[in-house]
Amino acid sequence: MSTSPGSSAEHTPQRGRGVRWWWVVLVVLVLAAVAVGTVEHRAWVRAVAEHEAEVARVTEEAAASQARAEDAYTSSLDDLDRTTEEARSVLAASEDQVPDPDVRDTLATALDDAEELRDTEVTYQEVTRTVDEVTRPNPFHPETLPAVQVEAVDGSDPAPADLDAAATDVDEASAAVVEARRQWAYDELQAAAVEGRDALSDLDGQVGAGTLRPLDEAVTEAGAALDAGPDAVDPDEALSLRDTLLETSEALWSDRLADIRTGRLAAARDDGVDCRVDRCVALTFDDGPVADTRRLLRILERKDAPATFFLLGESVAARPGIARAVADGGHLVANHSWSHPQLTTLDDAEVRDELRRTQDAVTDATGSTPFLLRPPYGDVDGRVRTLATRTGLDVVLWSLDSDDWRTRDAQQIRRDVRDRVKDGSNVLLHDIHPTTVDAVPKIIDDLRDEDYVLVTVDLLVGTGS
Ligand SMILES: [Zn+2]
Numbered sequence: 001m002s003t004s005p006g007s008s009a010e011h012t013p014q015r016g017r018g019v020r021w022w023w024v025v026l027v028v029l030v031l032a033a034v035a036v037g038t039v040e041h042r043a044w045v046r047a048v049a050e051h052e053a054e055v056a057r058v059t060e061e062a063a064a065s066q067a068r069a070e071d072a073y074t075s076s077l078d079d080l081d082r083t084t085e086e087a088r089s090v091l092a093a094s095e096d097q098v099p100d101p102d103v104r105d106t107l108a109t110a111l112d113d114a115e116e117l118r119d120t121e122v123t124y125q126e127v128t129r130t131v132d133e134v135t136r137p138n139p140f141h142p143e144t145l146p147a148v149q150v151e152a153v154d155g156s157d158p159a160p161a162d163l164d165a166a167a168t169d170v171d172e173a174s175a176a177v178v179e180a181r182r183q184w185a186y187d188e189l190q191a192a193a194v195e196g197r198d199a200l201s202d203l204d205g206q207v208g209a210g211t212l213r214p215l216d217e218a219v220t221e222a223g224a225a226l227d228a229g230p231d232a233v234d235p236d237e238a239l240s241l242r243d244t245l246l247e248t249s250e251a252l253w254s255d256r257l258a259d260i261r262t263g264r265l266a267a268a269r270d271d272g273v274d275c276r277v278d279r280c281v282a283l284t285f286d287d288g289p290v291a292d293t294r295r296l297l298r299i300l301e302r303k304d305a306p307a308t309f310f311l312l313g314e315s316v317a318a319r320p321g322i323a324r325a326v327a328d329g330g331h332l333v334a335n336h337s338w339s340h341p342q343l344t345t346l347d348d349a350e351v352r353d354e355l356r357r358t359q360d361a362v363t364d365a366t367g368s369t370p371f372l373l374r375p376p377y378g379d380v381d382g383r384v385r386t387l388a389t390r391t392g393l394d395v396v397l398w399s400l401d402s403d404d405w406r407t408r409d410a411q412q413i414r415r416d417v418r419d420r421v422k423d424g425s426n427v428l429l430h431d432i433h434p435t436t437v438d439a440v441p442k443i444i445d446d447l448r449d450e451d452y453v454l455v456t457v458d459l460l461v462g463t464g465s
Pocket of ligand 1: 377
């Protein structure tokens with residue numbers, strides 16, 4: 001029963017220290033748990049805020065994406081619209097003004113492609129933007145923020161880049177047409193200037209200097225523009241100068257040809273021939289001169305009958321002596337082209353070449369410059385007539401085709417003329433056929449028996465007008 005007071009006194013303080021130590025541990029654990037919980041909670045709050053912000057951002061961006069895609073499409077579409085409209089007018093304004101057809105065809109194709117794209121109904125590509133779900137990794141407070149999906153727009157079909165590419169194609173093709181037209185207009189002016197200078201030199205001495213002044217000025221103005229070079233001359237300006245030149249030349253020649261006609265009619269009346277009162281017939285011979293033309297000239301001389309010869313330039317160049325004999329015989333020498341083509345099938349430069357070379361050849365051979373043109377086959381249109389006028393030529397066809405080129409029979413040719421001739425007949429014959437030359441003496445006799453007066457074709461009433 002007796003206990004040692006010492007031992008009791010020693011044990012009690014030892015037990016008390018041990019209990020306090022566990023409390024400390026407990027408190028520390030609780031505090032740690034609280035701290036960890038607080039940190040975890042704050043992290044979750046932050047995650048929730050970020051998720052909400054991301055959802056807001058994606059939603060806002062999705063809302064703007066439609067407008068952005070529409071803006072991009074509309075902007076490119078407007079550009080393309082403007083480009084095609086300008087190019088359409090370039091294409092329309094360049095018709096017949098670009099020699100190489102490929103240049104305009106390329107633009108036409110680019111325009112068709114561009115306009116097809118422009119008229120294609122636009123669709124916008126829809127995409128789904130996703131904000132991922134967020135899970136709270138806390139076993140005591142499990143929470144999940146669900147994934148959010150937002151519908152957005154990502155681009156269009158046609159894409160703006162496709163519209164832009166089409167616009168670039170049209171732009172480049174259009175620039176090529178503009179450049180080709182510029183060069184063409186320059187070349188046109190150059191050709192007109194050459195023609196104007198030819199007219200100046202042809203008309204010099206035939207009409208007064210004052211009358212020639214407008215053409216002289218037009219030639220000078222064209223020369224100054226040409227000296228500046230193709231890149232410096234506005235094509236519309238070049239074409240305007242060209243038109244002024246050609247119209248001036250045409251007007252001068254029209255006046256000159258009228259003067260020639262009037263003068264010859266007056267001279268004929270002085271000689272007692274007036275087809276307003278006489279029964280006139282003109283015999284005309286096409287396609288020479290040939291060797292047999294000399295025989296025809298002897299017949300006409302013996303019969304004292306004037307005629308008109310529509311000469312081929314290349315034949316005149318080959319037999320200038322015969323051409324001179326025609327003119328020396330008092331006959332009218334006229335132009336039947338250089339090589340007998342269908343003039344309406346040739347371009348302007350080729351027609352001019354056919355006429356001008358013949359004018360030069362006949363003038364060189366005979367000393368007389370033709371003022372009448374009979375187009376081969378009677379093939380003529382307004383364009384050829386204008387080109388003829390600007391070369392100093394009135395167009396004359398015929399009213400009675402003897403068909404000599406077909407029948408090749410002197411008796412038949414004589415009958416054909418005799419049976420169909422009337423006052424004012426302009427008779428088509430060909431001295432390249434011997435049967436025609438054979439028929440001429442009787443034709444002349446028949447006409448004179450009927451009191452017809454034989455004249456050169458320009459004296460017939462209405463010829464050349
Ligand atoms: Zn002919």
